[in-house]
Amino acid sequence: MKSLKTNKATESEMEILRVLWxxxxxxxxxxxxxxxxxxxxxxxxxLKLMQxxxxxxxxxxxxTNRTHVYACAVKQVFFQKQLVGKIIDGMFKGSPAQLIMHALGNHRASRDELIEIKKYLDNIVRQDDVKGKANPKK
Amino acid sequence: MKSLKTNKATESEMEILRVLWxxxxxxxxxxxxxxxxxxxxxxxxxLKLMQxxxxxxxxxxxxTNRTHVYACAVKQVFFQKQLVGKIIDGMFKGSPAQLIMHALGNHRASRDELIEIKKYLDNIVRQDDVKGKANPKK
DNA sequence: ACTTAATTACGAATACTTTCGTAGCACTAA
DNA sequence: TTAGTGCTACGAAAGTATTCGTAATTAAGT
Known part of the structure; x- marks a missing residue:
């Protein structure tokens, strides 16, 4: 019995997924x-690849029509997560901070984006304050 | 003449590079x-892979010794850049912000790290203020 | 000297990915 | 009906990556 797992896409397959996403x-x-x-x-x-x-x-x-219409069966988010995880584990030794600085260093974000990121960070920190309470340092 | 370019590593080769790094x-x-x-x-x-x-x-x-000692000839940073670039372009449509939120969403950073990231962001924003002066919005 | 163990070199098998040619079917227009 | 066009299905070639077996070499121990 063939496996037909959904968990991996080759490079070429990725390109097709991107188009469909x-x-x-x-x-x-x-x-x-x-x-x-x-x-x-x-x-x-x-054609063959898509088949x-x-x-x-x-x-x-x-x-239903002679010309078939294809759609993604997998969520982009799934691949994003997988990819980011792989990268953080593999290349940045579990340090999201490093990854982020790389990302910002090489792909300058717009001002609006930066502000958005800051907000997001503030939120996280605030949540930590509430949850973690007296958890000053590790 | 063979090309012998340095610019790409396969999946298995990456694993070896990571060990050596x-x-x-x-x-x-x-x-x-x-x-x-x-x-x-x-x-x-x-062995064969490393050869x-x-x-x-x-x-x-x-x-010099019978048992050869191998070392990386390529900087990890180079691959990190390459990888991050590929990911931002390919999966996050050129939006570092999205990538960052993913990274933080799934790999909870330590409090110290978060603070570090915030500092970094503040710096960038401040630089923009200086350079871009009256550039309120795009 | 002999045996054993660890190592390199290398060819070749296997497996996976990508590419394409060809056949056959369906639709359209003349 | 016939020719032309565009589509699917599919086998198989070509290209890459991975895996391993075997031979030769060296070092060390007995």
């Missing part, structure tokens, strides 16, 4: 056109 | 023992 349900042709902007490849290549992804459970499709 | 220069045996904690594999598999990495320029080695 952004566009929503799409035909192979539509996905293919977009992929072409980054890299030349044949139409049947994209494989269907088997793996990464995609679903609607076959 | 952490331990510093090590023998194949030492690396192998550590890898075993995560995944069964033969000694010569690790390939040597060819690619990812590692260097000292062969």
């Amino acid at each position: 952004e566009r929503g349900p799409s035909t192979v042709r539509e996905v293919h056109e977009l992929l072409l902007k980054n890299k030349a490849s044949g139409y049947t290549t994209t 494989i992804m269907l088997e793996k459970g990464l995609l679903t499709r609607n076959t | 952490e331990r510093g220069p090590s023998t194949v045996r030492e690396v192998h023992e550590l890898l075993l904690k995560n995944k069964a594999s033969g000694y010569t598999t690790t 390939i990495m040597l060819e690619k320029g990812l590692l260097t080695r000292n062969t």
Whole structure:
């Protein structure tokens, strides 16, 4: 019996997922056109990949029309979490702070974004104050 | 002529790099023992991988002793940058803020770390104020 | 000297990913 | 009906990555 686990996507599969996350349900042709902007490849290549992804459970499709419409079967959030976790564990030795400074160092955020992040941080710290009460230092 | 570019490491190669970044220069045996904690594999598999990495320029080695000692030839920072960039572009649509919230959401930082991050943010914002002067909103 | 154990070098098998050619079907227009 | 176009299905080639077996070499112990 084949496994068909949903937990992993290859590099090429990721590209397709990204297109579908952004566009929503799409035909192979539509996905293919977009992929072409980054890299030349044949139409049947994209088709085959999407068929494989269907088997793996990464995609679903609607076959009522002759031209099938594919959609993501997996939440982007799931992959984001997985990725971030992998990176923090693997590259930043469990230190989110380091990751964040890298992220900000290389991809300058807009002012609004920075403010948003600050708010978020304030919230977390405040929560800690309430919950952790007298927990001055580790 | 072979290319032997330094710019990419496969998944397995990454694991080896991580061991070497952490331990510093090590023998194949030492690396192998550590890898075993995560995944069964033969000694010569690790050996072969490290030899390939040597060819690619990812590692260097000292062969004065019979038991060779390998070391990373590439900076961890380089890979961190690369990775973070890839993730921000690919998964977070160029929004560092989102990435950061994910990072903090799933890997709770210590209080000290949070404070450190806040300081860092304050700095950035202050710099923007100076440079951007009357730049209230985009 | 001989045996044993640890090590390197390397070819080759296996496994996984990506790519594409070809066949067949459905729809449309002439 | 026939030709043309666009689609799916699918096998299989080509490209990469991973795994391991075997031979040769060295070091150490007996």
